[in-house]
Amino acid sequence: MKIMFLGAPGAGKGTQAEHTSARLGIPAISTGAIIREAIKNETAMGLAAKAYTEKGALVPDEVVIGIIKERLEMDDCKNGYILDGFPRTVVQAEALDAMGIEMDAVISIEVPDEAIIARMGGRRVCPKCSATYHVDFKPSKDGVTCDACGEALTLRRDDSPEVVADRLRIYHEQTEPLKDYYASKGRMKIVIGQDKVEDTTALTDAAIDSMK
Secondary structure (H helix, E strand, O other): EEEEEEEEEOOOOOHEEEHHHHHHHOOOEEEEHHHHHHHHHHHHHHHHHHHOOOOOOOOHHHHHHHHHHHHHHOOHHHOOOEOOOOOOOOOHHHHHHHHOOOOEEEEEOOOOOOHHHHHHOOOOOOOOOOOOOEOEEEOOOOOOOOOOOOOOOOOHHHHHHHHHHHHHHHHHHHOOOOHHHOOOOEEEEEEEOOOOOOHHHHHHHHHHHHOO
């Protein structure tokens, strides 16, 4: 299956993408993780993206589309994949269509803005391998270091309340219209985010299974 997760920053789409990846045996492709890796490695593309991510703004379409196109051409994507964080605009969705890529299911995780602002302050990220945790909902084993590589976890600057509020504004203006875009194609499923991750996961599994 080719599956896309939509949702505001902090809605939990990354967690559901990881679960679905393991469940279906297909790769989860996180645009945010790829961009952060480029920034960390100080590549030309990474440096170009850095000025935008530090302000909580979207990375330009041509940069993101180029990254995604290369990734989808890799061998592990031949039997399906999950897109997490792309597309973020209708223009990007149209670019995806132009590549001849049609999604089997588009899942939108819905969580109120106020809940997102409160929860994102607890998110922690591994600066080495980009694994994501949460102090309440998805802690690492010791709550301090990454389970996968042992690196000390950090709080990303763009998880601060001020930046989160601005990112939510951008989401509602630029990304939320994608729900109508994919609903018109008959591929959209809405999942209401629950207090417990496992409850959201159960709803997500059911939504995906209904699209098979």
